Amino acid sequence: MDQAQSLREYMQRFNVQQQKNHSARMITITSGKGGVGKSNFTLNFALGLQSVGKKVVVLDLDLSTANINILMGITPRYSLVDVLNQEKQIWDVLEKGMEGIEYISGGFDIQDLLKLEQNTLSFFWSQIQELQTYADFILLDTGAGISKELVDFIVASDETIMVTTPEPTSIADSYAVIKTVHQYTKQSPRFQLVVNRAQSYREAVETSRVMKNACSNFLKLNLKTLGFLMEDAHVWKSVRSQTPFFISYPNCEASKNIKQIVYSFLPDLDEPSSVSTKGIRGFFEKILSVSKSL
Ligand SMILES: Nc1ncnc2c1ncn2[C@@H]1O[C@H](COP(=O)(O)OP(=O)(O)OP(=O)(O)O)[C@@H](O)[C@H]1O
Ligand SMILES: [Mg+2]
Known part of the structure; x- marks a missing residue:
């Protein structure tokens, strides 16, 4: 990237920043069992x-199988590690993927973040x-x-989307x-459920009924279902x-x-009064206070 292009991108970002008067909402996407479709859901969502x-930024904090970039066929040049090393600024590690979607590769374990010097x-x-x-x-x-780190993240987030499949092991x-x-x-905690790979x-x-009932009966927790994703061959074809x-098969069932x-x-997120956004500052303050209290 030449300097002029880099400057243009900085200015575009600056303009976007100027137009916004609210905090970004931090949404953690997780699952109990691995391989249930979190990364595919995250990227397509x-x-x-x-x-x-x-305006969405995807932050890939799955060190073991960091693969959002692979799902887009892109190799990130930098990661948050370069920011931690003070070699890069956040704008340098914000990579542009397909359709201009922006993502940041974590490149480190969240445990390491909590051990950093002040x-x-x-x-x-x-x-x-x-x-x-x-x-x-x-x-x-x-x-x-x-x-423990995942729990900290969930607690600190504005919202957590739990991805499950209909398999009993995934539900459990x-x-x-x-x-x-x-x-x-x-x-x-604010959990919303997404059921993925349903056959019908x-x-x-x-x-979703089984999950909702378990949360309501045993935890007195109202689990909202955000939606369903059907088993769809277009998902693995796109992988x-x-x-x-969402790009290659915009009309397939999974895209719908x-x-x-x-x-x-x-809808409820567009209602400012219905949510108390912690935002990014709140997120990291919470992460640190949680980790220090242990
Ligand atoms: N709705 C779907 N229909 C068909 N196949 C799916 C669907 N969702 C996911 N898959 C398949 O499951 C595989 C794993 O998905 P993905 O990598 O998104 O899971 P993950 O939960 O992020 O895994 P990990 O826990 O390893 O990070 C995909 O490569 C794809 O083949
Ligand atoms: Mg994944």
């Missing part, structure tokens, strides 16, 4: 939100906070399963994560061709499902 005019962390924060007025949503793609593991977070926070709508509805299905999920996700 981000594209869906973008298609209705929302001055490194302050610099890192000041950089992350640049995104505060830049994006409408920051989607965090995480690893599967329960770990999803419930276990929600239960752990619930016990840990002593307050109702009946199966999807049944899966193989390294082009998200993503559109429905976007519409069910946005």
Whole structure:
């Protein structure tokens, strides 16, 4: 990238920042079991939100299988590690993927973030906070399963989307994560459920009913279902061709499902009074306070 182009991109971002007067909402996407479709959901959901005019940044914090970039056939030049090393600014590690979707490769384990020295962390924060007025949503793609770090992320997020499949093991593991977070926070975490890979709508509805009942009966928690994604061969075809299905097959069932999920996700979020956004600053403050209190 030449200097003029780089400057133009900085100015475009600056203009976007100037037009926004709110905080980006941090949405963590997770699952109990691995391989249930989190990364595909995250990327295509981000594209869906973008298609209705929302500014989205995808933050890939799944170190073990960091693959959002692979799903777009792109090799990131930098990662958050370069920001931590103070070699790059946040705008340098913000990579443009397909359809202009922007993403940041984590490149480090979240445990490492919590061990940083104060001055490194302050610099890192000041950089992350640049995104505060830049994006409408920051989607965090995480690893599967329960770990202390994941719980911290879920607690600190504005919202968590739990992806499950109809398999009993996936349902049980999803419930276990929600239960752990619930016990840990002593307050109702904001979870929304996405059922992926359902063979039929009946199966999807049944899966969400089982989850909802378990959360309501045993945790007194009202689990909202955000939507369903059907089993659709276009999903794995798009993985193989390294082009998200929302782009390559915009009319396939999975893309239609993503559109429905976007519409069910946005209305209450557009109501400023219905949510108390923690935003990015709140997110990292919370992460640190949680980790220090342990
Ligand atoms: N709705 C779907 N229909 C058909 N296949 C699907 C669907 N969703 C996911 N898959 C298949 O599941 C595979 C795993 O998806 P993905 O990588 O998004 O899961 P993940 O939860 O992010 O995995 P990990 O826990 O390893 O990060 C995809 O490569 C795809 O082949
Ligand atoms: Mg993944």
